[in-house]
Amino acid sequence: LTLAYNPLHCLSSFYISASSQNNPESGWEAKAVLFFKEQLKDKEAHTSVPSLNDVPLHYLKPNSLVRFRCLIQDMFDPEFYMGAYETVDPSTKARVLRCGKYKDVTECGVDLNSRNTVTAERQTFYCVPIPGENPWVKEISFSQARVVPSTSYVPSRQKRSYEEDDDMDTQPQKQREPHTGMSPQSHTEPHGNGDCKRQETEAPSSQTTSASHLDLNFPLPGEKGPSCLVKVYEDWDSFKLNDTLEVYGILSVSPALSALAEEKDASSSLLDPAECMETAEEQRVHSPPASLVPRLHMIYAKPLPHCNPLLPSAALEDNSPSFVSEMASVRTELLAYLTHVLLGDALAAEYLILHLISSVYARRDVLPLGKFTLNVSGCPTVASYTERLYQIIQQLVPCSYRLSMSLQNMNQLRLVPKKDYVANRLVSGALQLARNTSLFLDETQLEQGQLDTTGVRNITALGNLISWQKVDYDFNYHQMEFPCNINVLIASEGRSLLPSDCQVHLQPQVAPPQMEEYLSAIHMHPQASSQLNKFRLYLSLARTLDYSISDEVTKAVEDDFVDMRKDDPQSISAEDFHRLLVVARLLSLSLGQTSLSRDSWMRAKHIETLRRSRTEQQQQCVNGNEP
Numbered sequence: 001l002t003l004a005y006n007p008l009h010c011l012s013s014f015y016i017s018a019s020s021q022n023n024p025e026s027g028w029e030a031k032a033v034l035f036f037k038e039q040l041k042d043k044e045a046h047t048s049v050p051s052l053n054d055v056p057l058h059y060l061k062p063n064s065l066v067r068f069r070c071l072i073q074d075m076f077d078p079e080f081y082m083g084a085y086e087t088v089d090p091s092t093k094a095r096v097l098r099c100g101k102y103k104d105v106t107e108c109g110v111d112l113n114s115r116n117t118v119t120a121e122r123q124t125f126y127c128v129p130i131p132g133e134n135p136w137v138k139e140i141s142f143s144q145a146r147v148v149p150s151t152s153y154v155p156s157r158q159k160r161s162y163e164e165d166d167d168m169d170t171q172p173q174k175q176r177e178p179h180t181g182m183s184p185q186s187h188t189e190p191h192g193n194g195d196c197k198r199q200e201t202e203a204p205s206s207q208t209t210s211a212s213h214l215d216l217n218f219p220l221p222g223e224k225g226p227s228c229l230v231k232v233y234e235d236w237d238s239f240k241l242n243d244t245l246e247v248y249g250i251l252s253v254s255p256a257l258s259a260l261a262e263e264k265d266a267s268s269s270l271l272d273p274a275e276c277m278e279t280a281e282e283q284r285v286h287s288p289p290a291s292l293v294p295r296l297h298m299i300y301a302k303p304l305p306h307c308n309p310l311l312p313s314a315a316l317e318d319n320s321p322s323f324v325s326e327m328a329s330v331r332t333e334l335l336a337y338l339t340h341v342l343l344g345d346a347l348a349a350e351y352l353i354l355h356l357i358s359s360v361y362a363r364r365d366v367l368p369l370g371k372f373t374l375n376v377s378g379c380p381t382v383a384s385y386t387e388r389l390y391q392i393i394q395q396l397v398p399c400s401y402r403l404s405m406s407l408q409n410m411n412q413l414r415l416v417p418k419k420d421y422v423a424n425r426l427v428s429g430a431l432q433l434a435r436n437t438s439l440f441l442d443e444t445q446l447e448q449g450q451l452d453t454t455g456v457r458n459i460t461a462l463g464n465l466i467s468w469q470k471v472d473y474d475f476n477y478h479q480m481e482f483p484c485n486i487n488v489l490i491a492s493e494g495r496s497l498l499p500s501d502c503q504v505h506l507q508p509q510v511a512p513p514q515m516e517e518y519l520s521a522i523h524m525h526p527q528a529s530s531q532l533n534k535f536r537l538y539l540s541l542a543r544t545l546d547y548s549i550s551d552e553v554t555k556a557v558e559d560d561f562v563d564m565r566k567d568d569p570q571s572i573s574a575e576d577f578h579r580l581l582v583v584a585r586l587l588s589l590s591l592g593q594t595s596l597s598r599d600s601w602m603r604a605k606h607i608e609t610l611r612r613s614r615t616e617q618q619q620q621c622v623n624g625n626e627p
Contacts, residue, residue, distance in 0.1 A: 007065040007250055007299070008102065010035070015099040029101070029234065033300050036248065047145050049248065052226050053129060054142045057294060060251055068228055068247045068296055069141070069304070070127035071434050073217060074426040075241060076229075076286060083120030086111045101233060102297040104252045123236035124286075126425070127296075128218050129225040130244055130307055130434050132401040134394050136536070140309045216293070219417075219428040220401055228296045229288075241426075242482065244304040244434045252295040257287065281423040306436065307398035308540040310533055323541060327592030330538045333531070341392050341522055344509030347610055348376060351504045352489075354586040356397065357542040359436055360469050360485040368469040368483075371501060372582055375490040378506035378618070381444055383515045386491045388522065390440045393489070396535055400438040403430065404445045410455040415462070418474040431461060431471045435485040436543065439465075443492035459498070462488075466499050502579060504611050505618045542589050549596045557581075557601060580608055 011032050018028040040046050050060055052068040060066060082100035087109040089096075097116055098107060111117075216227045230247055232239070239245075278286070331353065338349035351374055358372035379386050390402045403409070417429040433439065441462065451459065465471055466488050472479040490496045495503060510518050549557070564572045572580075584604035588596050 006063070007036075008063055011102060011299075012099060015101075019097055033234075036299050040248065051141070051145060052228065052251075052294075052296075053138065054145055057226055057253065057291070062251060062253050064251055065248065065299075066251045066296070068127065068226075068230075068249070069130060069133075069307075070228065070230075070245060070247060071130050071219075071432075072125050072239060072241055072243050072245070073128045073219065073227075073428055073432065074126040075239075076124040076126065077424075078121050078123050080119055080121055082106065082110075082117060084116060084118040086114035086116045102231075102250045102299070104295055104297075105254050105256050123232040125230045125232060125236075125239065126217070126227065127230050127245075127247070128216070128227045128428075129223065130304075130399060131219040131223065132399040132433065132437055133307060134398060134400060136395065136532075137307060137309060137398045144309060217425070217428050219432040220430055227293050229293055231295060231297045233298065239301075242432065242434070242484070244307065245301040246304055247296060247298050247301045249296040249298040252297060253290045255290060257290040257295065279422060279424075282425075285423040285425050306540055306544070307434065308536060310537045311540045311544075323537065324545070324592045327538060327542065327590075330534050331590055331592075334535050334538060337535070341389065342376075342506060342508075343380075343515075343518070345507050347607065347614070348504050348506050350607055351502060351611065352376070353590055354583060355487065355489060355502075356393075356438070356539050357590055358487060358582075358586055359543045361547075363483070366468060368485075370582070370585075371469055371485075372586060373466045373488040373490070373500045373502070375492060375496045375498075375500035375503040376506055377492050377495055377503055378508075379444055379491045379493060380508065380515060381493065383519050385515070385519065386442045386444050388519050389491065390442070392522065393438060393440060395532060396539060397438045397487075398536075398540070399434055399436070400440060401430065401433065402440040402442060404442045406445045407447055407449040407451070407455070409445075410458050411452045412454065413458065415458045416471060416474055419476060421476065426473070429471075431465060431484075431486075433484065433486055436487060438487045438489065441488060441490045441496075441498065443490055443496055443498070446497075462498055501582070502611075503615055505614055507614065542592070545589050545592070546594050547585055547589060547596075548594065553596050553598065553601070556598065557596075560601070560605075576608075576612075580604060583608055 014028040014032040014035070040049065049065055049067050052060070052066055085098055085100055085106060087096050087098055087107050088094070088111050090109060095111070095114075100106065100118075100120075218227070228247075230249065334353060335346070335349050338352050339346045342348045342352065355372050355374040359370050360368040361370040363369065379389075387402075390400070394400050394402075403413075414427070414429045415431045417432045418427045419425075420427050461471060465484065465486060469485060470481050470483050473482055488500075490498055490500055561572070561577055584596055584601050587604050587607075588594070588600045591600065593600065
């Protein structure tokens with residue numbers, strides 16, 4: 001409990017121990033971080049730490065230990081803070097050396113002239129909840145947590161979840177705290193930490209107005225949840241933009257931070273612009289109200305290789321032999337389910353499974369290896385089929401986003417992140433996504449019309465994402481490449497106008513008049529959640545398996561390619577052969593096999609022959625109908 005509710009006490013004990021030996025630079029921080037890691041190794045201890053993703057901010061105790069599952073959306077400039085400072089008791093004149101790490105506000109009585117004051121540097125990341133995280137992930141993560149909001153801290157307002165809360169993009173939580181004489185820590189000003197109870201009163205109109213216009217900068221529209229300013233003290237160069245992390249840190253929501261922002265805003269309007277280092281817009285974005293954007297002082301962070309709460313970390317280390325042995329049977333069940341979803345088309349279901357487990361595993365020069373963008377053409381336009389298909393995929397993958405490619409969306413949406421030099425921040429775009437997010441492009445929504453400059457830029461960005469697995473962020477004067485790993489599925493009537501690695505034309509076995517009734521029966525019944533969980537675990541685990549090809553099989557595959565070219569040089573190109581190798585790799589992994597077997601190779605050749613034959617027949621039909 002001490003660790004969770006008063007982590008500063010634990011950290012302070014390490015600092016005091018080092019200071020008592022007259023060696024405050026003895027590496028006490030590394031010892032403290034190691035202590036926290038060891039304590040949280042136990043699953044029960046881990047789940048007892050409240051998550052900002054699950055518990056509303058106003059139910060979390062200030063200065064307690066929390067965790068946050070997030071994506072690094074932006075990286076601000078480093079800032080200075082008081083790493084160590086001395087306080088003087090006004091009555092006894094006793095001096096105490098204190099640590100300023102992991103705090104935003106100092107204790108009272110700071111001696112600004114003390115020779116023991118140490119100025120240090122820390123980095124600030126702007127972090128948002130993982131974009132497109134699906135409801136089932138949130139529900140399972142919440143159910144796994146053993147924690148409830150602190151009983152020692154009861155806010156003076158009714159409980160509301162994030163979804164029930166007012167629109168967080170437009171209305172902040174109104175929280176104020178009586179003035180306690182504490183000094184906010186920012187840049188070279190004294191820092192510290194207050195732990196008084198938050199009391200609710202009406203926020204001043206100036207704060208409400210300021211926060212109501214604060215864009216929380218979520219990449220996807222309609223996202224809910226907290227964003228955080230994460231303060232990083234060590235090894236910040238090891239983190240990259242768009243990394244997904246689970247951050248363990250100390251929650252800071254001191255209203256003194258909001259007061260400081262208001263003071264800065266007021267003073268900047270009186271200063272000569274040449275003397276003010278930050279614009280008013282930059283101050284507003286970088287110092288938002290703590291009630292809206294809390295601060296989280298990172299103790300340590302765990303990289304998240306995936307976002308599936310059903311897949312334990314142990315499964316990644318030993319490939320979970322018990323479940324790997326069952327993968328072939330789970331695949332059979334999933335194939336039957338997806339065949340049903342795809343209107344009775346078993347071949348399309350095969351390829352959809354391969355697409356869902358694909359992932360970029362390496363890059364050779366500029367070529368991303370492992371990607372498998374799938375174009376499912378021939379999608380019915382009746383009964384909102386593509387929307388229902390996306391809802392099924394949403395139930396299977398941890399993170400996803402459906403982009404309706406209507407003319408209005410293409411001309412108006414911001415897909416590519418752009419640097420705002422006035423506010424000194426990266427304005428997010430819909431393609432700023434976590435790795436292995438499923439991006440569903442609904443091309444059936446296309447209509448006739450003219451793409452404007454934004455529309456052309458968006459289509460180009462989607463093409464680059466598909467072909468090269470990169471997004472070129474807009475920095476006004478230049479573009480900067482950011483590699484990504486996004487699974488793109490394109491649903492269209494005819495062949496997509498966007499590139500793809502593979503096109504499979506849907507051959508529904510269901511007549512359109514029966515479509516509505518058929519689709520309504522597709523969604524799994526609630527009691528089948530255990531079956532859904534098996535599918536979710538299967539798809540995530542298949543993506544993590546290692547894969548290799550033995551020398552013997554490599555020789556056989558090369559000979560096979562030569563023989564196919566010998567019989568008919570036009571039958572298979574180098575591009576077709578590359579696709580065949582990708583299909584064979586994914587087919588093996590889908591069966592839980594970590595190396596290519598002769599049987600998997602022959603199976604891959606068979607389904608590729610069926611797919612190409614179907615595509616050619618469809619193309620002949622289209623050409624035959626043209627005047």
